[in-house]
Amino acid sequence: MRLSHFDYHAPETVAQAIALMQAKPGARLMAGGTDLLIKMRHAGLKLQDVISVKSIKGLNTITVDENKGLSIGATALLADVALHPDILKYYPTVAQAARGTANAQVRNMGTVIGNLCNASPAADNAPTLLAMNAEVEIHGPGGQRRMPLEQFFKGPGITALQPAEIVTAVHAPKLAPHTGTAYISLSARGQLDCTAVGVAAMIVLKGKACEEVRIFISSCGPTPVRALKTEAIARGKELTEAVIEQAGNQAAGEVKPIADVRASAGYREKMVAVLTRRVLSQAYTRASE
Amino acid sequence: MKDFSIVGQSVPRNDGRAKATGTAVYTDDIKLPGMLHGKILRSPFPHARILHIDTTRAAALPGVKCVIVGEDTPKIKYGNWRLFPDTQDEYPLAIDKVRFIGDEVAAVAAVDADTAEEALGLIKVDYEELPGVFDIDSSIKEGAPVLHDYCPSNISVNRKIHYGDIDKAFAESDYVREDIFTVHAVSPAYLEPCAAVAQCDLDGRITLWTSTQVPYIIQCLLASTMNMRENDIRVIKPFVGGGFGGKMELRTWEFCAAFIAKKTGRPVKFTLTREEEFLAGRRRHGMKLYSKVGFKKDGTLTGKDLKIYLDGGGYNAMGPTATFLCGTFGAMLYRYPNYRFLGQHVYTNKPPASAMRGFGAPQSLFATETQMNIAAEELGIDPIELRIKNAQVTGDKIPDVATISSCGFIEALQKAAEMSGWKEKRRSPKPGQGIGIGCYSFISGGVFNWFNTQYPFSAAEVRVFTDGTAHLLTMAADIGQGCDTVLKQILAEELGLKMEDIRITSADTAVTPQADLGAWGSRLTMMNGNAVVQAAKKIKAKLFGAVSAKQNLNVIHELDCKDGKVFPKGRPERGISFGDAVALVQKANRGEPIVERGYYTPRDKGLVTPAFSFGAQIAEVDVDPDTGFVKVKKFWTAHDCGTVINQMAVEGQLEGSIQMGLGYALSEQFVMQGGKTLNPNFLDYKMPNAMDVPPSEVAHIHTYEPEGPMGAKEAGEGLAIPTAPAIAAAVHHATGYRCKDLPITPEKILAGKRQ
């Protein structure tokens, strides 16, 4: 499809970006463009203005702080996150999700924040960050605010961002001792594919029992879905095989997937059970280590 | 084994460096002064009548130079089966009717591609939608919508084969097995989308650069469709990024580029997008196969009754050949004393299926091999033993086909079993693991002259020079499979020169000798190789005569060419350099350069092929019992392609075949709804990539094919056949799920596995 004419802006500060968005109400932000340009080229998205965030200084930082936790800036690349030594050490599931996104070329262009802001129900980086209680940092005409990631997704391609707002970073809290996380996704082709179904979990142990459990399921609804009833089954309990089995079944009941070119609804539902069992037992093992 | 110098080595490809460094010029890289860019308007409906087309707004768009519809053209149909004009059912642009989503309706040429694309949106076509048929069963039903008026049954080709007495054979069998198989369509998914550039000179002659497997066929069909003389059309094949059968016919953009170039006097380029390739490009036939086989208690095959319906899509394309061949392949690998085949090619309102690597064999042999595995289990015989019992051997005659002049099938079966540890793994598999086998035989080029060429099937011209070099000219099309390299090797071997001594000019119909039927059917090493050998032998005869005279040799001496020298075999020290020998001949002929031609047309070899390849492949899989995901751990392949001319090239063919077979078996498919392809991109069309391909081991079984050049036969397509049945058998071994409808998906495994 013909790429329609558009003006390309490259602001150097967040304030400039916000001002530009206010001046050009139809404008869209672009990070790596690996989602946006495809929509413009193949899905008929016609834009008058594209505002690149890549020239904004300081947005590409990644920090892992002993007290404040993890912070990933808006232009930090998927490739950077996948290989960051501190993320690999303290937030291995975050690195794993980034590494499992797309292919090397796309990871060298695309960003974690772009993946979140694109708000695809299949986004590979969302479930883990959701399970860890991450927050997005938003700047806009009204100033700065933080919002739990859980409130950020409103539907396929729709976020809670207000006009002229920009996400500058995503923050994951410092993980409590005896915390384990896990994320598994399935797709028809082994190493490079878009997720047909995925589940992430975070478990915090107190003794042998789960003090806290958070489970998020992707590709099975308009946004990543939190499996609240499943969490309730595991919370306060030791994860025996029976509990894990029960949790898996419950999770399958908590989603209403659709069929699409990637998988049928029935298969997705079954796999939610399988993956929930697997992430729970992985996260549990990791939390016990 | 003969003693070769260059043949049998791993010789790096001729085109490797150019491709790796990005200097290779593909059709889309060609830019000519004043060149226009073309785009094609395609039908949004699977089946509709064209009532009216209004191109005025498109033609008025600034930058648009030409808009054409079917009515503007000479309205001559084309199709590769020239011998049977009835089968030629396609116009370059639709007349009256469209028959699949993506059928070509109009073409625009403009100063740039964006303008041409914008103009497409300004063409107004009034359609009357017609009911469509999207699968074989609905298409052959009484009263089904008819696609082509000439063919009210929607069955455009019927092919029968019958020998022996099949009913008697089944009556006398101890065990008879009947199954229905369905196999799906897949994309050739060559990495270079089709492209063509045409230029018309002031005398009205056309030059067409095009991404094709068949320059000669394009030349002829473009001439007939344009109502021109063949010699007024020159087709040049630049570097081509794969074809796999998808580029072996004249296509709309080739015609439109030439037609518009002639009309406007400006060069015109068309390049397809990946989406166009997936939506409307040629595919491998989906098929429905009814197969019945009989055995004696001891495993001896008594006969086979095979009926195949091919899902042809909207036009015949190469469907007639596929219909013929899937029947021949049904009884090629084993000895069937009695065989009956009925093949029917069925029109449906989908993109036309055509040739694709294996040309009917991957489908036909998926059924054969799966049924063989089922029978082995039910007869209580090891699948490899059952095969050995029925395997073809050298000297076997396939009725109505040919005598097999070389066959290493049994050795391949034994070798594959040995390499893979078959016996042990088969007896006691680890949980979730399984091992299975699939085999193949394939043709080394076809004999049946459906194109009705008036020329030899292959030709080569060799020129030799006093500086000790040679120039090989051939119409053979290297499309990435490496025939330029292999043909140079054959010439170098025959003349005793080095690779770097040989210049090659290939696939230019105005310059290279008439003719060559193209790169398909695994024919080039065999057929063009033979033409090269013949030309080289004529050169040698001249050189030997001259050297003999100069050295005053006794007539009993035999001469040879090796290491750049021409010498009597018994008196190597009396040899002279190749270049000096050429000079001698030239001197004796008052300076006339030495030019010789060689030709090959298979004769007295039946109507199918001059030679057969064979092979066996074993796959080991790991199946996740909860998700149904299949991971192929390893492949072992033992195959007989006669003399291996280039080890690296043959192994490259094997790697590529495994990648394709893996996709065919496990992940690739078109998701279709009402004739519409819903996954027209590589994100959702799941072609395996390099990281998905498991390790593999190969053994070349040594045979010498008397009909082939230096004993060689095919290695290009046969290897694409065994992978799917081998994986299916391994999955069955691991899970109990027997796949009779490809692809093997996790869902099917979960539903069908033993509890």
Ligand SMILES: Cc1cc2nc3c(=O)[nH]c(=O)nc-3n(C[C@H](O)[C@H](O)[C@H](O)COP(=O)(O)OP(=O)(O)OC[C@H]3O[C@@H](n4cnc5c(N)ncnc54)[C@H](O)[C@@H]3O)c2cc1C
């Ligand atoms: C071949 C291929 C394979 C892929 N595979 C996967 C996969 O396996 N898993 C997966 O999850 N995704 C996959 N994707 C999708 C895509 O690559 C990822 O979603 C990527 O992370 C997007 O990042 P980006 O920087 O390119 O985003 P962009 O395309 O630049 O932006 C995406 C969206 O976010 C908005 N946006 C970007 N930055 C901001 C910001 N700072 N504030 C507010 N809004 C913003 C944009 O306006 C746009 O709407 C794939 C894409 C391709 C092309």
